[in-house]
Amino acid sequence: MARAIQLAERGRLTTDPNPRVGCVLVRDGEIVGEGWHRRAGEPHAERFALVTAAERARGATAYVTLEPCCHHGRTPPCTDGLIAAGVARVVCAMVDPNPLVAGQGLAQLREAGIETETGLMEAEARALNxxxxxxxxxxxxxxxxxxxxxxxxxxxxxxxxxxxxxxxxxxxxxxxxxxxxxxxxxxxxxxxxxxxxxxxxxxxxxxxxxxxxxxxxxxxxxxxxxxxxxxxxxxxxxxxxxxxxxxxxxxxxxxxxxxxxxxxxxxxxxxxxxxxxxxxxxxxxxxxxxxxxxxxxxxxxxxxxxxxxxxxxxxxxxxxxxxxxxxxxxxxxxxxxxxxxxxxxxxxxxxxxxxxxxxxxxxxx
Missing domain, CATH: 3.40.430.10 (Dihydrofolate Reductase, subunit A)
Structure with a gap:
């Protein structure tokens, strides 16, 4: 998660009005993909990480600084991408306070059989945004x-x-x-x-x-x-x-x-x-x-x-x-x-x- 927070910091000057978010995919103890949100309208951090991981995302754990989105905005839901890639577990630092998400993303992941966890380095994640x-x-x-x-x-x-x-x-x-x-x-x-x-x-x-x-x-x-x-x-x-x-x-x-x-x-x-x-x-x-x-x-x-x-x-x-x-x-x-x-x-x-x-x-x- 510390690495995901470092990645999110890269968007400090460019993501507005979107939140700064980082994502790291880990499988068998090895980082297989990572990404960060660059600017509004471009893919979210999870999407970048999934692209870099490709097939290695199946069975991996995703560490994300903010709960994955589950609604259609300027980009498709990140929850759909994580489910389609076969990610086994998602650890997010904090629940997204956006009423359009607010726990619904995690619920969608659990319904798809993906293990979820929240609260890891939450204070640091809140300080990002x-x-x-x-x-x-x-x-x-x-x-x-x-x-x-x-x-x-x-x-x-x-x-x-x-x-x-x-x-x-x-x-x-x-x-x-x-x-x-x-x-x-x-x-x-x-x-x-x-x-x-x-x-x-x-x-x-x-x-x-x-x-x-x-x-x-x-x-x-x-x-x-x-x-x-x-x-x-x-x-x-x-x-x-x-x-x-x-x-x-x-x-x-x-x-x-x-x-x-x-x-x-x-x-x-x-x-x-x-x-x-x-x-x-x-x-x-x-x-x-x-x-x-x-x-x-x-x-x-x-x-x-x-x-x-x-x-x-x-x-x-x-x-x-x-x-x-x-x-x-x-x-x-x-x-x-x-x-x-x-x-x-x-x-x-x-x-x-x-x-x-x-x-x-x-x-x-």
């Missing part, structure tokens, strides 16, 4: 909030100047985060101040896990813009890929101007005078968005944390000080007591060039 799992189980994408700050927790000077806080190595690391994301989200304040591109600017050879011939997939760009202040001449609207502007105020002329400039628009409910962020996340999930990378200023970042939408914070801490007049990381409701703090669970700390990269999970009830 945090966004797909959350979208299927909770109807929302997995949200990472990326921030860069000085050692004293400042993200920009009082004037708004922020280039560059983090190092080139950290910025390249962010490009890899973008490449694995389904969408990159920011607020209108960031757009008006910086006119960002919010795109992936590394080529396949620079992105770990991609073959040279793999095209770089540009994530959906999402701008939270309650009053439709997005300029039709914004840089991102002229770049490859799609941009979605989410507003809440009824201003059809402004929305129409953005559509004419190439943006998609969506009207969201309002909460406290702004775009209702939970409603927006549900809308993104309905569009098959698995993982959202939130790259924004303290207002939207604080609102997302306060709403319980942020699953992971990735903070690049640069070795310099910017002083008390510079802008902070999060605009959060007034915290007057220690008990009101937002607790974090530190997941990982590592060096990226001269900077520290800290990954943490908010401990919100």
């Amino acid at each position: 945090p966004g797909f799992v959350k979208r299927m189980e909770q109807g929302r994408p997995y949200v990472r909030c990326k921030l860069a700050a000085s050692l004293d927790g400042r993200t920009a000077m009082a004037s708004g100047e922020s280039k560059w806080i983090s190092s080139e190595a950290a910025r390249r690391d962010v490009q890899r985060l973008r490449a694995r994301s389904s969408a990159i989200m920011t607020g209108i304040g960031t757009v008006l101040a910086d006119d960002p591109s919010l795109n992936v600017r590394l080529d396949p050879s620079q992105l770990t896990g991609m073959d040279a011939e793999d095209p770089v997939r540009q994530p959906l760009r999402v701008v939270v813009d309650t009053f439709w202040r997005m300029p039709p001449m914004a840089r991102m609207l002229a770049l490859p890929g799609e941009t979605l502007v989410a507003g809440a105020e009824h201003l059809p002329e402004r929305a129409a101007a953005l559509e004419a400039a190439g943006a998609q628009v969506v009207v969201c409910p309002r909460h406290l005078g702004r775009v209702d962020l939970p409603a927006l996340m549900e809308t993104l999930a309905q569009r098959a968005i698995n993982e959202v990378l939130l790259e924004t200023g303290p207002t939207l970042a604080g609102a997302a944390v306060s709403a319980g939408l942020v699953d992971e914070i990735i903070l690049y801490l640069a070795p310099h000080l910017m002083g008390q007049s510079a802008q902070g990381l999060f605009d959060l409701p007034l915290v007057e007591a220690m008990a009101d703090r937002v607790a974090l669970d530190i997941l990982d700390v590592r060096r990226v060039g001269p900077d520290l990269r800290i990954s943490a999970r908010p401990c919100l009830e």
Whole structure:
């Protein structure tokens, strides 16, 4: 199963919106076939493994990171392929949370006389697809909030100047985060101040896990813009890929101007005078968005944390000080007591060039 998980990782940047899946076929203690899902619309991991194994698949055990599918989508059911190949046993790390599968694939295999087992390295398998799992189980994408700050927790000077806080190595690391994301989200304040591109600017050879011939997939760009202040001449609207502007105020002329400039628009409910962020996340999930990378200023970042939408914070801490007049990381409701703090669970700390990269999970009830 560990090998199947390694194979699944190869699809980290290309399978979206499908889950990353790996499969290994073993017979008489020897690997006879293996495969991984590359991109939506292409054969699933099990199908690739069966092709490489050919007749040696008969009587083999299939180790799969996710329950084999049993429904017709863009590709035929993997359960049919495993049954036809004469596989004797299927071990899957986790049951597929997709309601179209959800145990039915394993049931179909058992009805065909194939022994099944689940739960082997389940935690590692779930970690492969945090966004797909959350979208299927909770109807929302997995949200990472990326921030860069000085050692004293400042993200920009009082004037708004922020280039560059983090190092080139950290910025390249962010490009890899973008490449694995389904969408990159920011607020209108960031757009008006910086006119960002919010795109992936590394080529396949620079992105770990991609073959040279793999095209770089540009994530959906999402701008939270309650009053439709997005300029039709914004840089991102002229770049490859799609941009979605989410507003809440009824201003059809402004929305129409953005559509004419190439943006998609969506009207969201309002909460406290702004775009209702939970409603927006549900809308993104309905569009098959698995993982959202939130790259924004303290207002939207604080609102997302306060709403319980942020699953992971990735903070690049640069070795310099910017002083008390510079802008902070999060605009959060007034915290007057220690008990009101937002607790974090530190997941990982590592060096990226001269900077520290800290990954943490908010401990919100």
